[in-house]
Amino acid sequence: MRCLRQLVWITIVTLVLAGLSATAIATSHKLVLTGSSTIAPLAVELGRRFESLHPSVRVDVQTGGSSRGISDTRKSIADIGMVSRAMKSDEQDLPAFTIALDGVGIIVHASNPVTNLTRQQITDIYTGKITNWQEVGGKDARITVVNKAEGRSTLELFLSHFELKNSAIKPHIVIGDNQQGVKTVAGNPHAIGYVSIGAAEYAAQHSVPIKLLPLDGVAASVASVRNGTYPLSRPLNLVTRKTPRELAKQFIEFARTEQAHDLVEAQYFVPISID
Structure with missing residues (x-):
């Protein structure tokens, strides 16, 4: 009886250890990406295709803004950070890999008769000097100003391009990701966002x-970003802490190959050609 009990316990311990080992293996085959909401939908599609090529791998994509991508990568919370802008001077410790190009555009409701705004008019709208669409050739309606939340690279790029401080902006609505911005403007005929x-x-x-409005006389379009004429373009980067570990390296290399170009174009971004 004692031998039988010992055999049972040995079997249980063996199964537990095997389970722990399997968990460790599973964990080592998981990639976590956090950061930019601009890159996130593309990262999800890249992750699905990468998983199909590597069935034992799981790719987890979380948003929160480019600042989160930087912070989580530095803290090793994320394997890869998603950053939808050029890297700053104090971020050069993080290797960055560009996977596509995008731009930041001004959007209004499709029914808005305004088809163009000057740089000064956009600045005046966002700083509260212009408050009615009639002042810029539109209908007699109060303008609803939609701004981005702190930590979003889109906000940083907008402020930099128009030489503004966020404290000078007079928003009615503050949103986080791009989808919130699109839904907010689509649901309000008098709204403006970027x-x-x-x-x-x-x-x-x-x-x-x-609808997208031109910026500085250039159409806000994927074509303008592709040919380099759009004035507010940006790189979409994946960043890592020091040299990426093997699985992260494989994912980044995959994301930058022609094998992923159709996924990039399906999100209306411009693919990067790697020699």
């Missing part, structure tokens, strides 16, 4: 009632 050109063009092509 979002990823890729996200806006994708939405407009799928019958969401918004």
Whole structure:
């Protein structure tokens, strides 16, 4: 009887250890990406295809803004950070890998008769000097100003381009990701916002009632970003802490190959050609 009990316990311990080992293996085959909401939808699609090529791998994508991507990568909370802007001087410790190009565009409701705004008019709208669409050739209606939350790279790029401080902005609504921005403007005929050109063009092509306005006389479009004429373009980066570990390295290399170009273009971004 004692021998039988010992055999049972040995079997249980063996199974537990095997389970722990399997858990460790599973954990080592999981990739966590956090950060930019602009990159996140593309990262999800990249993750699905990467998982299909590597069945034992699981890719977890979480948003929260480019600042989160930087912070989580530095703290090793994320394997890869998603950053939808150029890297800053104090971020050079993190290797960055560009996977696509995008732009930031001004959006209004599709029914808005305004088709163009000057740089000064945009500045005046966002700082509260212009409050009615009639002042810029539109209908007699109060302008609803939609701004981005702190920590979002889209906000940083907008402020930099228009030489503004966030404290000078007079918003009525503050949103986080691009989808919130698109939905907010689509649901309010008198709203104005700024979002990823890729996200806006994708939405407009799928019958969401918004339209992109030209910036500095250049059409806000994927084509303008591709040919380099759009004035507010940006790189979409994946960043890692020091040299990426093997699984993260494989994912980044995959994301930058022609094998992923169709996924990039499906999100209305411009693929990067790697020699």
